[in-house]
Amino acid sequence: MKLQLIGVNHKTAPVEVRESLAIPEWRLEEATRRLLEHPGVEECFVLSTCNRVEFTTSSEDGVDLRAFLGEYLAANGSAMEKHLYEYEDTHAVRHLFRVSASLDSMIVGEPQILGQVKQSYAIARAVGAVQSNLDTLLTRALSVGKRVRTETAIGSSAVSIASVAVELAKKIFGSLHGRNVYLVGAGKMSELAARHLRSHGAAAIFVANRTFERAVQMAAKVGGSAIPFERLYETADQADIVISSTGAPHAIFRREHGELFMQRRKNRPMFFIDIAVPRDVDQQIMQVDGIFVYDIDDLQQVVKSNASGREREAERAELLIEEEVIRYQRRLQSLDAVPAIIALQEHVEGIRQAEVERLRHRMGGFTLEQQAAIENLTRGLVKKILHPSITALKNASGGDQLTAMSELLHKLFGLELFASNGPNGKGNPEALSSMSPSEAERDQSSDPDNCASELAQKTNAGR
């Protein structure tokens, strides 16, 4: 089996290229079908988000994915060429794991990608493009994504000014439902922050600005109400969160205002977000109990520390991914050992049955009790004797070891089946392709492919 992946993402291609490649949701099914019809493709999977478009295929001997792209896009294949990346086998596995763990995202740790992978998987499955091989891989990729999310804190912190403002407000107020927001000054950034707060449940938004018309405009934009600047101090105590961004040369909110507000608010906390430079909120106000002030530097500091926290977590996540890739390879290998294991079991079971039959013949039949006892005894013996060999086969890592093991079994048990193990067996243990059963096995054993896929499906169902 050969696993291939081709695509573009935000790192390799500018948005114009990604746009031209992007496949809208409603066309995803058709695209998947088209890819499935491409010569040589056995299974396939198409992922398209705003930051990436990727085509994954599983085939017998590899397919020309670039040709498919040229065909599918019907033109300018060469313009695309330099933005494309391709991965095969283990590298493709790792890439898919990293994508669904959001390590390959533009904002590392963002949560949408897992859902997008899941959706594309569902579509490919519905079309019949995902069967045993890709099914194993994709369900694994999804659970790796989930694992990274739960075991690392990669997605747990805010990394933009607006989201940090929301995060801080939540640390003070808990839920933002029913909280009032006051915009002092009508800048772009305060608009953004206000929108963010609103989307997290903030209730009323007041806007005050030196020029009243600007306040009215802004109020209309964010769905709030404009308040004349002269009435600022009368009304500010109604706000739980004040976002200040005026161009005033002096502080607008000083300690005495803070004390006044707190008195009127019965000491309910108040959160000032001061994104103006020079600052609108005097540092002295911090000495009033219940007033919290974060200026632009403080917010940026939080962003920075969150981002570096994410980086640290991303490193941990990468280790997790490596572990999962190795585990996945191991599993594929134990699947590859399945035909050998079955052959071995059948061989010994044949001997056992023949011996039991011989004994029955010699003794002129058994009583039911004897029959049961003999069956139990011989089965137990066979099982115990075979157990270490089967475990060794399952654990054999890489084609080389598997080949050596097979040869050894051939010598020990005289199994003709293992006599020839094709050149595949000598392949690079890193590559997944080397783990497929050789042609020789395929001819002689009883349909090993079916067996392997059955096993794969069983393990999938068990998950």
Add this chain to the structure above:
Amino acid sequence: MSLFWLRVAAGLYGISMVYGLIALLRRREILSRATLPIAAIALNLHFVALVEAFRSGSMASMPLHESESLLAFLMMFLFVAVYYLWGTTSPGIVVLPTAFLLTLSAALAQSAPRFASPLIRSGWIYTHVVLILAGYSALFFSLVASFLYLLHERSLKNKKLNGFAGKLPALETIDDIGYRLLLIGFPFMTLGLIAGSIIAQAQFGTAFMHDPKVVLSLLVWAVYIVLIYTRWSAGWRGRRAAVLAGIACVAALSAWAANYVSGMHRFIAR
């Protein structure tokens, strides 16, 4: 058997405490998931221990150790209740060790001293003790909440968002917990004092008012009222609430320990 269950409960509280405290130091929440189930099991066993002690009559005398056990039980009950209502285990940082030590002290008591006064056989005394201790537990929780509030407030003001304070619930949530528990605890405290007065009145006449324990209890009650009033009318929280709750708790603690100086509460016949 009561003592056996109490000891098992004490051990489980200890384990729960260790898990809880470790969870506070770690980033991940996996360990803290063990804290609650273990605490809940311990709470049930503790309840069994209390019921058995009650039925065997050793509770009747309400010696110090039994009231320790009861107080710990009520605190743990509140701890679990707070978790179910607000989804936070953070009061555990103070409550778990306190409850553990109280239970441990009760569990290690070899034999309970007994008082043979017929008075204490009456149901009133149980009512009195349980109500008062429920009031104390709520008060203690409120103090813990104020303390956590202060901690969180300081970390937010100093812009130190990581570390322990980063794991606390939102400031307003902590405040809500503290205030509500005060409101819940107050009627218990009041009714407990009334029940106590009725017993004492019947037994000692008006002289009971001079007993040091009674005086302290009234002080606790008074501070309790001040706490609720200032929170309700002026929204006192954080530092000021912590100071008040601290005074109330010290008074409560003295009142509780005052059994040693209170002739009446040792049921010495006059």
